[in-house]
Amino acid sequence: MSDSPTDALQRQLQALTDQFAERLRNELPSLARHADELAEARDMTRLTPLMQALREQLHKLAGSAGTFGFPQLGEQARQLERQADLWLEALEPGQHSLSSFIGAVHRFAREGLVHTGDDQPLAPFNAQAAGRRVLLLDPDADAAARTRQTLENFGYQVSLCEAIDQLPTCIERNRPDALIASLLDGVDELARIARLQDARPEPLPLMVVAADADFATQLTAVRAGAQGFFTRPLDITQLESRLERSLNRQQGEQYRVMIIDDDTDLVARYSLVLRSAQMQVEQLDDVTRLFETMQAFNPEVVLLDINMPGCSGPELAQMIRLHDDWLRVPIIYLSAETDVGRQMDALLKAGDDFITKPISDRALVSAVYSHAQRARTLSLALARDSLTGLLKHAGIKEQLALEVQRAHRSGRPASVVMLDIDHFKKVNDSHGHAAGDNVIRSLANLLRQRLRRIDSLGRYGGEEFMAVLPDCPASEAKKVFDQIRRHFADLVFSAGEQSFHVTLSAGICETDGTRPAGELLERADKALYAAKHGGRDQVRVAS
Known part of the structure; x- marks a missing residue:
């Protein structure tokens, strides 16, 4: 046939x-x-x-x-x-x-x-997982082994260096993305690290662990390029949080800059310079499209000319400040205005900085970069959970509502996942809250590494997490989270001399084009409840 x-x-x-x-x-x-x-x-x-x-x-x-x-x-x-x-x-x-x-x-x-x-x-x-090779300088072999295991649970590739004399060789051999230096003699050892950093084309992000936090040691640490400073006993979760922020600052998403200026030649040049510095740029020549452009592009910095036909820069800045969502966006005036009084008047009307034209390319990049970096740090601090770096409860629920609306419009599937760490109270009771924090942080990092950039992750509360997966049916979400579940169960956690394993349970619900976000969340939560009461360490899909 x-x-x-x-x-x-x-x-x-x-x-x-x-x-x-x-x-x-x-x-x-x-x-x-x-x-x-x-x-x-x-x-x-x-x-x-x-x-x-x-x-x-x-x-x-x-x-x-x-x-x-x-x-x-x-x-x-x-x-x-x-x-x-x-x-x-x-x-x-x-x-x-x-x-x-x-x-x-x-x-x-x-x-x-x-x-x-x-x-x-x-x-x-997930591009965030790139650049996670860490070199750990620590002469204490036992402490180094404990730190290494915890950082590897957090998703880093860790190489060890036992002595500062071996540091140049270790750096050359391992090509790390960051250096953690646990020091015995703070000032002298940091001075040697500073000389190594000065000889590099680009210094490594440096985390320093020292016995003392005196002024001289911290000053030498800053001169060596330190982006984090910690004393013993080391809070490894705090160190990793600062390490991740440092790496993300170098490898994170591009800063978004919007330019509003009626001089098209200047705008073209500014755009080229900023794009060459790896920033996203949106040019606005029709000021009547201000609100829709702000909404669509969501800039982290606005560059604004003062004198434009039909509407001045300070007037536009005040219109931006009428909206709570844009209160944190820095507004930098770019103008040939040299009168200090007029500059101050513009700044008082909703501006954050004033740059006088002409401006060198390097100065433009530096000014925009510093403002964008500060704005993003503030936004993340306000919107993100301090322990995990994931969205807070309200933020992840908002992402779910947005994705449900998008899925309804497009007809494409999306899944919401509720996760919970099994027997987490026992972890805290048996091993202490520091160990519990390590478990929570490890799961957060594992989720970030295994999911896509378009997925949203949040700490829903305590040991409970929530994920929103666009364009992903429940069957596919189950495969992904079963892999995450198995990997998480294999991690070895330590507390003092004790080692232990932890598992998770998850419930999944897929959009069907009709149910509101609240109902989807409730059904995912019921599937999680079924997984917990069905023996834990499993993933259930809502029926």
Whole structure:
């Protein structure tokens, strides 16, 4: 009996998919080899053409993978292509961003090979997981082992260095993204680290653990480039939180800048300079579109000319400040106005800074970057849970409501997941609240690493978490969270001399285009309740 046309088509499509999978088995190792060539290159005349060639490979892969049934692999390639573009467009490409990119390409090639030819989808790529190699300098072997285990639970790759004399060799061999230095003789050892940092093209983010917190030690730490300072006994959760903020500051999403100026030539130049510094730029030449543009782009800094036809800069700034959602957005006036009185008058009318034209490219980037960094830090501090860095209760519920509306409009599925750490009270009672905090932080980091950038994560309360997964049916969400559940159960936690394991339970509910956010949340919570009362350490989907 001959195949139906549909069966024949499916067979041909499958043959093409198999052929593409075979191509991937050759192409992915090739990407890794080209990344190695990048790592070995020493000057821009060699680096630039290598990066351009690698970018072209990624571009082709991003365009073809989805067609052949590898959509997530294609999206990962597209993200790496964007990283390559940002590096190529930067005025002063950084060695740190290059090292992070090379590591991301290696992970992409390795994980892609694991999943090639497998029915399971490739684990979603999260760029936040890039750049998590940490070098730990600690002469106390036992303390170093405990710190290493905890940081590895948090998702870091940790290498150890036993003595400061070995530090240059350890840095060269391990190419870390950050350095944690636990010191015995604070000032002298920090002075040596400072000399090492000065000799690097770009200093490593440095966390210092010292016996004393006196003025001289902290001053020397700052001169060595320290971004965090801690004393013994070490609060590892606090250290990791500061470490993550430092790495995210270098590798996080681009700052968003909106420019409002009627001089189109100047706007074009400002835009080019800021984009070259890896910022997103939105230009607004029609001020009547102010509100819709602010809403859609959600800028972190607004650059605003003072004198414009029809509406002045201070008037626009005051209109922005009428809206609570934009109160934290810094407004920088860019103007040729040199009269100090008029400058002060503009600042009093809702401005945050005043830059007089002309301004050098470097000064423009520095001013915008510093304001954007401060604005993002403040926003994250207000919107994020201090222990986990995830959205707070109200924030994750708001994300659920937004995603439900989007899913209803698009007709695409979305899933809400409620998670709970099993027997968490026993963890606190048996091992102490510091150990409990480590468990919570470890799960938060695991979720961040295993989910996509488009997914939303929040600490719903205590040991309970919530995730919102756009464009993801419940069946797919269950596969992902079963993997997370198994990985979490394998983590080894320590408290003093004791080691222990922890499990989690989860409940999932999928949107159906009719139920409101509150009902979906309630059904996911009931599925979680069923998982808890069905024996724990399991994932249930709402019926």
